[in-house]
Amino acid sequence: MAKIVLITGASQGANSRDGFELARLIAEKGRIVYVGSRNDESGKTAVGILHSEGLSTVKPVMIDITKPSTIESAKNAIEAAEGRLDVLVNNVGIALMDKEQLGLYPDMTAVREIMATNFFGTIETTVAFLPLLRKSCAAGNTPIIVNVSSGLGSNTLSQEYGRAKYVGYRASKVALNSYTISLALELQEGGFKVNAPIRDGGLAMLPWALLDAKGPTGKFFGPGGDEYPW
Numbered sequence: 055m056a057k058i059v060l061i062t063g064a065s066q067g068a069n070s071r072d073g074f075e076l077a078r079l080i081a082e083k084g085r086i087v088y089v090g091s092r093n094d095e096s097g098k099t100a101v102g103i104l105h106s107e108g109l110s111t112v113k114p115v116m117i118d119i120t121k122p123s124t125i126e127s128a129k130n131a132i133e134a135a136e137g138r139l140d141v142l143v144n145n146v147g148i149a150l151m152d153k154e155q156l157g158l159y160p161d162m163t164a165v166r167e168i169m170a171t172n173f174f175g176t177i178e179t180t181v182a183f184l185p186l187l188r189k190s191c192a193a194g195n196t197p198i199i200v201n202v203s204s205g206l207g208s209n210t211l212s213q214e215y216g217r218a219k220y221v222g223y224r225a226s227k228v229a230l231n232s233y234t235i236s237l238a239l240e241l242q243e244g245g246f247k248v249n250a251p252i253r254d255g256g257l258a259m260l261p262w263a264l265l266d267a268k269g270p271t272g273k274f275f276g277p278g279g280d281e282y283p284w
């Protein structure tokens with residue numbers, strides 16, 4: 055029974071970004087991989103690239119994580135086609151580093167947009183897909199949620215290194231980390247694995263999407279798989 059995986063924000067094929075690279079690596083393992091994109095065309099282009107490499111188990115799905123109606127349609131499409139979801143990779147993240155993000159005079163439009171995407175959007179996506187992830191558990195699998203984080207999401211390291219910049223982005227990843235802790239605790243009984251690894255290339259993300267029942271949960275991981283301070 056092939057595992058079913060959804061990676062949000064995975065359509066940056068031409069730029070070979072992490073979400074797309076992860077889709078390729080997971081598909082190479084024979085999993086069914088939904089490449090999430092908020093743009094129909096870029097999703098189809100990305101999937102076309104992977105199909106041309108012989109990775110026929112990759113499929114496109116439209117999902118804008120700031121638009122609940124598209125989250126719902128993506129969930130309905132995957133439910134209709136597969137009946138369950140085994141792995142949700144919350145890869146979407148925006149940083150808007152060209153906008154003012156000092157704590158004293160931040161561009162509040164940018165801060166709100168970052169939080170709406172990286173934090174609220176990730177929560178809404180996760181909550182919408184939980185029923186399908188619970189079906190994974192009912193099918194005898196280990197459901198997995200990967201919240202793609204950042205080193206800037208470590209309050210401990212920000213304090214240690216005196217980081218003040220990027221307050222919107224940093225706070226959004228701190229909030230995402232906090233959500234990871236809550237989810238891992240609340241979903242422990244269902245056998246879920248919920249972790250927040252730092253983005254460091256598709257290959258570095260791969261192990262967290264392939265965890266089994268013995269794998270860790272509720273952890274923040276740095277490059278190389280070392281546990282990071284929250």
Ligand SMILES: NC(=O)c1ccc[n+]([C@@H]2O[C@H](COP(=O)([O-])OP(=O)(O)OC[C@H]3O[C@@H](n4cnc5c(N)ncnc54)[C@H](OP(=O)(O)O)[C@@H]3O)[C@@H](O)[C@H]2O)c1
Pocket residue numbers: 062063064065066071072073091092093096117118119120144145146147148149171175202203204205252253
């Ligand atoms: N880049 C870094 O240096 C770095 C470092 C640490 C952590 N991270 C984190 O790693 C993850 C991936 O980063 P990346 O640099 O690989 O990102 P990326 O190349 O910018 O890709 C992000 C993807 O998210 C999509 N996206 C943005 N807003 C969306 C929304 N509302 N709904 C659905 N999709 C949306 C983008 O779609 P479009 O193609 O439509 O724009 C894009 O495909 C993010 O969570 C990021 O915060 C990145």
